[in-house]
Structure formats: structure tokens, C-alpha cells
Amino acid sequence: MKVVFLDAATLPTTLRFQNPAVEYSAYSSTAQAAVIDRIRDATVVITNKVRLGAEELRAARQLRLVAVAAAGTDNIDQDTAAQLGIRVANVPDYGSDSVAEHVIATLFALRRHIVTYASAALDGRWTASEHFCWNGPRIRDVGGSLFGVVGRGRIGEAAARLARGLGMEVFFAQTPGKPCRGDELPLDQLLARADVLTLHVPLTPDTRGMIGKESLARMKRDAVIINTGRGALVDAPALVSALHEGLIAGAAIDVLDVEPPPADHPLLAGGVPNLLVTPHVAWASENAQARLASKLEQLVEKEL
Structure with a gap:
């Protein structure tokens, strides 16, 4: 064979x-x-x-x-x-747990500004501090936050399980055409209430660009979005604008609409605040x- x-x-x-x-x-x-x-x-x-x-x-x-x-x-x-x-x-x-752990890892990185604080320890900001620590961006706990999941498949459920273990309140986006379950909200309501929004739906004509200018405008200013699903679920230029304007607090993106991406992809441009991009490795634990x-x-x- x-x-x-x-x-x-x-x-x-x-x-x-x-x-x-x-x-x-x-x-x-x-x-x-x-x-x-x-x-x-x-x-x-x-x-x-x-x-x-x-x-x-x-x-x-x-x-x-x-x-x-x-x-x-x-x-x-x-x-x-x-x-x-x-x-x-x-x-x-094969990779539900790996992707779910990546979601939580990047959530911690965003909410606690791990990259910024690690840089401050090495670039002189800490040694120049007048105090025992260096205080920069606001650090927020994840416990008590509302964790919004779009997509109720294996990965979405795995991410929800980890979030509950961290003391987060979990709601899923209502599946279109189906009754709203007790732990679900219509997507518009979930966008408005979520502190964290994580995407786990397939790419279809209905989901392409589902997170765009209007969706981002509905979100809380201190919310973060995480995409480990498909890159084209998110309108990249709209996300860049939202981060620059402070419409949301941060984003962690593991997938882009073209992979490997062109060098001039908007999400790879330098200077986009509170953006963490990884090269499609959420699935790739040993x-x-x-x-x-x-x-x-x-x-x-x-x-x-």
C-alpha cells in the first residue's frame, strides 16, 4: 500500500x-x-x-x-x-488540550503584561526604579472575569473547563438557529459582557470576518480577544485600529488569514499596542x- x-x-x-x-x-x-x-x-x-x-x-x-x-x-x-x-x-x-492551554497562557500574558514586565527587568527600567519593583501597565487577575467562548466544540469546551478551574465565569455564544442554553448568550450580548473572548469556530461564509469593526466596538474597553481558530475570523485591519484606539485592552492571535503571512501583514507591523502574535503553534505541544x-x-x- x-x-x-x-x-x-x-x-x-x-x-x-x-x-x-x-x-x-x-x-x-x-x-x-x-x-x-x-x-x-x-x-x-x-x-x-x-x-x-x-x-x-x-x-x-x-x-x-x-x-x-x-x-x-x-x-x-x-x-x-x-x-x-x-x-x-x-x-x-489530538490537540484540544494543547490549544486550550495556549488560550489560558496567552490570557495570563495579556492580563499580566508578562512580555512588558520581563523586558523591564532587562532593559534598565527596573534597575532605575526608586522602589523595590517597577510598576508599569495595570495588572489584572483572571479570577472572577467573564470568559466568553465562541464555538462549542471540543476545544471550546476544553478552554471553558480550564477557565472555570481558574475561577472564571464561563458563557458560550448561542449557536445560530438553536435555543439559547443556560450558559449561553446571544453573540451581541456576549461581546458586550465578556472580559475575555476566545474563538473556536470553523471558517465558513457566515463566520468569515465575524470579529470586525462593529463587533470590536461592542466589546468592553478592558476586554481581550484570543483567536486560535482560523485567521480570517478576525478582520485584521479592524483589530489593529481597535488596539491603537484603545477600544479593547489586548489581543492574542495564533492564526492569520494567510499562512505563512506576507511580511507586510497588518498584524505583524511593529508598534501595535497590547498585541501578542504567535506563529500557529497553539496545537503544537509534544x-x-x-x-x-x-x-x-x-x-x-x-x-x-
Whole structure:
């Protein structure tokens, strides 16, 4: 059985197949123009972000399974796959705890201004202080805050569990078209009340740009927003403007609308106050990587 991983460098943990019937080829990355040649004879294709459209899928006449090394499957033409009898499988729950911990870690960093205070200890501000400590930006506890979660999936629930453990009051955004549960609020109300807003919804036409100028204007001035979902959920220029104008207190962004981002991306510009950007690593704890590798190996071995 021929197994091809098109962008294996996106998973630092190496896949290992014990069965000698598996002929495994791992490519660090694959340009779109090279996809057809690399998957033409494959029985299983593993991909993280490389797109498999109708043309690529039809060219792979031996293909039985597309295993997506991620929770989302938006890079696969699923209608064509279904027509051709190709199964598409993702790995939905390998990194829920890792992403949830990243949410809480960045929340602490924002509310306690960890980066600013760590810099002050080294750049002379502390040694020049007249007192035993150096007082800069306002430090706020997380306990007692209202933690707003948009998206009631595995990751949203995991983040909510950690937030409750820290003494935070948790509310979810109401799911459109469904009755409002006791721990849910309509999104507009959640925006107005949340001290922390964390995003965990898939990218769809309805969610694209859901946090834009109007949404940010509804939020409290001392609120922070965290996005570990999809970059395009947030209107980047609107977020930059809101931070410069002090409409919200801070933002932690782990995902951008284009990845890798261009050098002139608005969220990578210097001087944006209270903005913490990380390079799409919320999922990437060693534990999560090991779980993802194991689940991918299991998906492939089921095809034997």
C-alpha cells in the first residue's frame, strides 16, 4: 500500500509504520503543481494544508483515503472525493488540550503584561526604579472575569473547563438557529459582557470576518480577544485600529488569514499596542504531536 505525506514538515514527529506492506514516502512540502505526480499511484494521501481539488483527486486512480493531519478538511474537495469513493478522514481531537492551554497562557500574558514586565527587568527600567519593583501597565487577575467562548466544540469546551478551574465565569455564544442554553448568550450580548473572548469556530461564509469593526466596538474597553481558530475570523485591519484606539485592552492571535503571512501583514507591523502574535503553534505541544502521529498511523493501518 503506497502512502504519501505531502507536507510532512508540518508535523515534526515522524510517522512510523510497522507493517512492511506500507510503502511510505514523506515530502517536507509539496508545491501545488507537483501534487498530481506525487499522488498518482498512492493508495493513501496524508496532507495537512496542501489542497486536493477535483483535478488532483481524479488523477489519483488508486486513491482510497485522504487523511488530513488536522482537525479541518476545508482543503479537500469533498464532493469530488465522495463521487470517486475516496474516504476523507481528519483527526479532530489530538490537540484540544494543547490549544486550550495556549488560550489560558496567552490570557495570563495579556492580563499580566508578562512580555512588558520581563523586558523591564532587562532593559534598565527596573534597575532605575526608586522602589523595590517597577510598576508599569495595570495588572489584572483572571479570577472572577467573564470568559466568553465562541464555538462549542471540543476545544471550546476544553478552554471553558480550564477557565472555570481558574475561577472564571464561563458563557458560550448561542449557536445560530438553536435555543439559547443556560450558559449561553446571544453573540451581541456576549461581546458586550465578556472580559475575555476566545474563538473556536470553523471558517465558513457566515463566520468569515465575524470579529470586525462593529463587533470590536461592542466589546468592553478592558476586554481581550484570543483567536486560535482560523485567521480570517478576525478582520485584521479592524483589530489593529481597535488596539491603537484603545477600544479593547489586548489581543492574542495564533492564526492569520494567510499562512505563512506576507511580511507586510497588518498584524505583524511593529508598534501595535497590547498585541501578542504567535506563529500557529497553539496545537503544537509534544503531547499533541504524538497523539496526531498515532492517530494518523491508525487511520492508515485500517486501510490494510
